Amino acid sequence: MMRIALFGAGRIGEVHARNIAANLRCRLAFVVDPDADAAARLADRYGGRPVAADTAMAAGQADAFIVASSTNTHAALLNALAPLGKPILCEKPVSLDFAEAEACAQRLDAADARCMMGFHRRYDPGFAEVRRRVQSGEAGRIFQLCIASRSWAPPPPDYIRQSGGLFRDQTIHDFDVARFLLGEPIASVYAVGGxxxxxxxxxxxxIDSAMVTLTAASGALVCICNGRFAAFGYDQRVEVFGTKATYLVGNVSADTVACGTADGWLSARPKATFAERYREAYERELDxxxxxxEGDEADIATHHDGLAAQALAEAALNSLQTRTPVEVFARAG
Incomplete structure (x- = not known):
C-alpha cells in the first residue's frame, strides 16, 4: 500500500486526506503544515501522523508526496522533493511568479522528477468523456468551445490578497480544460474584465468577472465566462461544438428530484462548493x-501542463492591462 506524505492541512489538504483515507490502494502516512494544530487535527481524523517536513522527506518514510500547501510554498517544496525520486502530485500553480515556476520546472526536468499537476477537472467523468469523443474524431472538427466557470460566492479579502488574481487562481483551471478538451496549444488570448x-x-x-477569448493553433475559438459569483450556486458548464456533434456538460445538482406544482417545475440548485461538485473528480485524480x-504515465497533466496553463493566465492579465490580444508561444505540455 502506497504511503503518502501530505503537505498542507487546509481546505484542499483535507480533500486529499479524505480521499487517501477512503482509497484502498494508499494510506496517509504524514501530514506537514506550519500550523501544528491543524496538522494534528487532520492527521487524527484521517489516520496519518503530523511531522516536520524533513521527517516526511526522510529516506524510506514515504512512497509519494502531495503538495497541497499554500501556493507560495510550492516551488520550494518541489525543489526539495525533486531529488528524492518519488512521485509528486502538486496543486496549481507551481508559483505565482512565472519566472520562478519556469525555473522550478527546469529543476524538476534536470532531476528527472515525476510530477503530476492537480488539474482535477480532467478527471471529472463528463469532461473526460467529452475529451475521449473529441480525440476519437466523433465530433468532427472542433470549431468552438464555451466554458462557464463561476464560484458560488466571492472569497474573503485575505484569500484575494494571496491568490495571485482571478486568472492565476481560478481561470487557470479553465485554461487547462480548454487545452485538455481541444488537445492542442493556444495561439492567442484576449481578455476583458472588471x-x-x-x-x-x-x-x-x-477583478471578479472576466470574459476571455482564446484562439487555438487550429483556429478553433474558445470563450471562457469566468467570475467569483453566481446567484444560483457553483456554475461549471462546458459546450463543445464540432462539425459532426455538439456536447454539453452541465452543472451537477444536489439531487435529481424535480418538483412540479401549479407554479411550474423546480429542481435542486447546483452543488454549492468545488469540493462537492468535483468530489468524484478528486477521487479519480487520486486513483x-x-x-x-506505479509507472502508468499515459495522459498525465505534468508540470509542463501547469506552465502552459499559467502562461495563458499571464497572457490574459497582459491582455486585460493592455486591452489588446496577446500572442502566446505554443506549449505542448
Missing part, C-alpha cells in the same frame, strides 16, 4: 496518481 460583484476585490487590485506512481 470588478462588478464585490468592491473589496477591486480595492485589492483584482490516477497511484497509477502514475
Amino acid at each position: 470588478c462588478m460583484i464585490d468592491e473589496r476585490i477591486g480595492a485589492l487590485g483584482d 490516477r496518481f497511484v497509477d502514475f506512481a
Whole structure:
C-alpha cells in the first residue's frame, strides 16, 4: 500500500486526506503544515501522523508526496522533493511568479522528477468523456468551445490578497480544460474584465468577472465566462461544438428530484462548493496518481501542463492591462 506524505492541512489538504483515507490502494502516512494544530487535527481524523517536513522527506518514510500547501510554498517544496525520486502530485500553480515556476520546472526536468499537476477537472467523468469523443474524431472538427466557470460566492479579502488574481487562481483551471478538451496549444488570448460583484476585490487590485477569448493553433475559438459569483450556486458548464456533434456538460445538482406544482417545475440548485461538485473528480485524480506512481504515465497533466496553463493566465492579465490580444508561444505540455 502506497504511503503518502501530505503537505498542507487546509481546505484542499483535507480533500486529499479524505480521499487517501477512503482509497484502498494508499494510506496517509504524514501530514506537514506550519500550523501544528491543524496538522494534528487532520492527521487524527484521517489516520496519518503530523511531522516536520524533513521527517516526511526522510529516506524510506514515504512512497509519494502531495503538495497541497499554500501556493507560495510550492516551488520550494518541489525543489526539495525533486531529488528524492518519488512521485509528486502538486496543486496549481507551481508559483505565482512565472519566472520562478519556469525555473522550478527546469529543476524538476534536470532531476528527472515525476510530477503530476492537480488539474482535477480532467478527471471529472463528463469532461473526460467529452475529451475521449473529441480525440476519437466523433465530433468532427472542433470549431468552438464555451466554458462557464463561476464560484458560488466571492472569497474573503485575505484569500484575494494571496491568490495571485482571478486568472492565476481560478481561470487557470479553465485554461487547462480548454487545452485538455481541444488537445492542442493556444495561439492567442484576449481578455476583458472588471470588478462588478464585490468592491473589496477591486480595492485589492483584482477583478471578479472576466470574459476571455482564446484562439487555438487550429483556429478553433474558445470563450471562457469566468467570475467569483453566481446567484444560483457553483456554475461549471462546458459546450463543445464540432462539425459532426455538439456536447454539453452541465452543472451537477444536489439531487435529481424535480418538483412540479401549479407554479411550474423546480429542481435542486447546483452543488454549492468545488469540493462537492468535483468530489468524484478528486477521487479519480487520486486513483490516477497511484497509477502514475506505479509507472502508468499515459495522459498525465505534468508540470509542463501547469506552465502552459499559467502562461495563458499571464497572457490574459497582459491582455486585460493592455486591452489588446496577446500572442502566446505554443506549449505542448
